[in-house]
Amino acid sequence: MHEMGIVASILDASVEAASKQGAARITEIKISVGELTEIQEFALDFAFTAMTPGTMAEGAILTVNHIGASSRCVSCDVEFEHGRFEIVCPKCSGFLCELITGRELSIDSIEIDDAPLDAKPTDGDETNEDGSNADTASGAGE
Amino acid sequence: MEIDISKPILDRNERLASENRALFDANDVFVLDLMASPGAGKTSTILATIAALRDRYNIAVIEGDIASRVDAEKISAHGIPAVQINTGGACHLESDMIKRAINALDLASLDIIIIENVGNLVCPTDFYLGEDAKVMILSIPEGHDKPYKYPNIFAIAEAVILNKYDTLSVFDFDEPEFRQVVHSLNPTAPVFPVSATKGDGIDAWAQWLIARIESAKAARSLSKGSDVS
Secondary structure (H helix, E strand, O other): OOHHHHHHHHHHHHHHHHHHOOOOEEEEEEEEEEOOOOOOHHHHHHHHHHHOOOOOOOOOEEEEEEEOEEEEEOOOOOEEEEOOOOOOOOOOOOOOEEEEEOOOEEEEEEEEEOOOOOOOOOOOOOOOOHHHHHHHHOOOOO | OEEEEEEEOOHHHHHHHHHHHHHHHHOOOEEEEEEEOOOOOHHHHHHHHHHHHOOOOOEEEEEEEOOOOHHHHHHHOOOOOEEEEEOOOOOOOOHHHHHHHHHOOOHHHOOEEEEEOOOOOOHHHHOOOOOOEEEEEEEHHHOOOHHHHOHHHHHHOOEEEEEOHHHHHHOOOOHHHHHHHHHHHOOOOOEEEOEOOOOEOHHHHHHHHHHHHHHHHHHHHHHHHHHHO
16 A cells, blocks of 8 residues: 555656646646556545645546556467466466566656646736646756 | 656656665675565564574665664674664655665675565565565465465565464464465465574575575676676
């Protein structure tokens, strides 16, 4: 149950990237989670809902791309999908296999918007509260 | 507008772990991350391992706990440098905690660091600390069904220590079934039955560890050799 830390990392990376683009807010964050990690999606959603208010990602959707587990047999090179148990080559029954997918935990992309969440009819395209987040993430461009 | 990010969520942890790893490599220190539930016998197993290896290697221990210095004091009492990390509630160690802990150690004088992770069968598995190997301990009273319930830790461990083996006769622990499930999750991991407080079985575990340490050191000196040329 370390989903709070995971969401904090997701938000840091997203806010940094969105700020560099001069975005007002983030509308969607896309991540990939491998089947063999210890991430629980309900805990991730809960942490995301709890931690996004007051940030550029307030109201954003968290989209999770689930990645199944697959391996390659070291002896006969066959690639196959599997669950957590019985990772055995379907062709030669060998058990020396290299994991190809299943341990992913990555932030893929974000959708940004130039208009703040509570866009007021008044002038100015400066962000308001979000500015504080942008400050911490701004600085060196590359 | 979509912006591509494409980076690991635990990017910062991975980066700091690589920095730790570079320090360990530069000082030729082998690092073991030992994971288990609370009460499985991590500290006792570390003490038994130290007793088996201390004539051969200079060892230090990094103790991870939510609170207290109890474990570090137990290790220090045996004349082994020990650094206590208190995670203050966090359920696992992360690489920045290790980074701070190794500042308190004289890496140049060490051959091995044993990291005792926070007692937990879930969270430590997702965090690389810069170690050479992750090993886990299950104790007999916890039951043979644990690999079904916590498969990931059994899948990523290079070896499984089965502690409190001297209590096998009083618990309903099906050892053949346990070994079969561990094998299905992790076919190459050896299982070492030990009774850490009595020292039984420690020899086989220690021999495996020595072989693992020596192969890591050999690989390190090979890569250093190729760097120079």
